[in-house]
Amino acid sequence: MRKKANPVRITGAYEKKVAQLSTLMALSTILNSTLEQKEVRKRAIEAATRLTESEVGSLLLVDEETNELFFEVALGEKGEKVKEIRLKMGEGIAGWVAKTGESVIIDDVQNDPRFFKGADKKSSFVTRNMMCVPVKSEGKVIGVLQSINKLKGGRFTNDDLEGFISLADQVAIAIEKSRLYQELRDTFFCAAEALADAIEKRDPYTGGHTKRVLQYSVAIGKYLDLKESELERLRLAAVLHDIGKIGIEDSILRKRDKLNPDEYEKVKQHPVWGAEIMGHIKQLKDVIPGMRYHHERMDGNGYPDHLRDNQIPIIAKIISVADTFDAITTERPYQESLSIDVAFKELRGSAGTQFDSRVVEAFLKAYEAGDINADNVKVGLL
Numbered sequence: 001m002r003k004k005a006n007p008v009r010i011t012g013a014y015e016k017k018v019a020q021l022s023t024l025m026a027l028s029t030i031l032n033s034t035l036e037q038k039e040v041r042k043r044a045i046e047a048a049t050r051l052t053e054s055e056v057g058s059l060l061l062v063d064e065e066t067n068e069l070f071f072e073v074a075l076g077e078k079g080e081k082v083k084e085i086r087l088k089m090g091e092g093i094a095g096w097v098a099k100t101g102e103s104v105i106i107d108d109v110q111n112d113p114r115f116f117k118g119a120d121k122k123s124s125f126v127t128r129n130m131m132c133v134p135v136k137s138e139g140k141v142i143g144v145l146q147s148i149n150k151l152k153g154g155r156f157t158n159d160d161l162e163g164f165i166s167l168a169d170q171v172a173i174a175i176e177k178s179r180l181y182q183e184l185r186d187t188f189f190c191a192a193e194a195l196a197d198a199i200e201k202r203d204p205y206t207g208g209h210t211k212r213v214l215q216y217s218v219a220i221g222k223y224l225d226l227k228e229s230e231l232e233r234l235r236l237a238a239v240l241h242d243i244g245k246i247g248i249e250d251s252i253l254r255k256r257d258k259l260n261p262d263e264y265e266k267v268k269q270h271p272v273w274g275a276e277i278m279g280h281i282k283q284l285k286d287v288i289p290g291m292r293y294h295h296e297r298m299d300g301n302g303y304p305d306h307l308r309d310n311q312i313p314i315i316a317k318i319i320s321v322a323d324t325f326d327a328i329t330t331e332r333p334y335q336e337s338l339s340i341d342v343a344f345k346e347l348r349g350s351a352g353t354q355f356d357s358r359v360v361e362a363f364l365k366a367y368e369a370g371d372i373n374a375d376n377v378k379v380g381l382l
Helices: 007-031 037-052 092-100 118-123 158-200 209-222 228-240 243-247 261-267 270-278 288-292 314-329 340-349 357-368 374-379
Strands: 054-063 068-074 086-088 104-106 130-137 140-150
Touching: 037 054, 037 140, 037 158, 054 092, 068 092, 068 140, 086 092, 092 104, 092 130, 092 140, 104 158, 130 158, 140 158, 158 209, 158 228, 158 243, 209 228, 209 314, 209 357, 228 288, 228 314, 243 270, 270 288, 288 314, 314 340, 314 357, 340 357
Parallel strands: none
Antiparallel strands: 054 068, 054 140, 068 086, 104 130, 130 140
């Protein structure tokens, strides 16, 4: 006579499976809600430890040039220590998984001959048990996902492994999406730099200006605690801030003497022209204000729209300080370069009227911290 299945056991297993799938779906949504590579990788590990109820986790990626594995992200108190370690393909449990493409559960890691003890030694961590799965993209292993030390002294199960493999598939998709996004972003940024460089070559007296303004702007942004998305917009706006000079005649742009009023009025149109040119690219809608308003002043006496105070976007305020500092400290046809001390005096003296005081303060902090190289500034090498 066939025995009846234990309804309690079935219900318990079913509920656990449903809970795991629910968690996996929620984590997949979180994982794929960003395209930033660092954030994707960080979320991958957070998802791994949460899904498998483990103490720590790690994500190792394959370095295609050296064919080695490196710890891209490792959570836990000692995570930063192990990030310095690189493993050869086949070395350690992670290397074995990367080489074979197979997943594995190890209940007693310390006695497994494949275990690389260097990570524990470097981090003063004790690995008891481990679950390790390959992260594959189009059939190729691009990394390894590890879950270490099941909480409450437990062991990893085949159900844990099944869910972990599903998570690794989601991680692979998220990593690939973020990689493609980064490639597109880098391509666009390089194209913007090339365009800016082409414009700058029309004016031999301001060579390197765009790169210096970019460097100063990023340094300032660091001390204003801008979000990564804001820093991204700042970088692009700084690179493109003078792109409108394409509309200025060579006779004005290359003039060695001081500009007359009519010529100066034409030069003052370059932020407008730049905004109009880049306005055709809808992806730059949040970058354009930084370009258009980098010559506005806090007191409303700037151009082209006479904005004042909080009407001026923070990105434009940053570029304004960076642009002015470079204009003061580099030689131009109509003026000699002045010292850094004079430039600092000018910035401080104009804080609150021409410049945002917070931005000036951030610039000075960046200089004091060494984020702006004084030697290079003096000779215009940045």
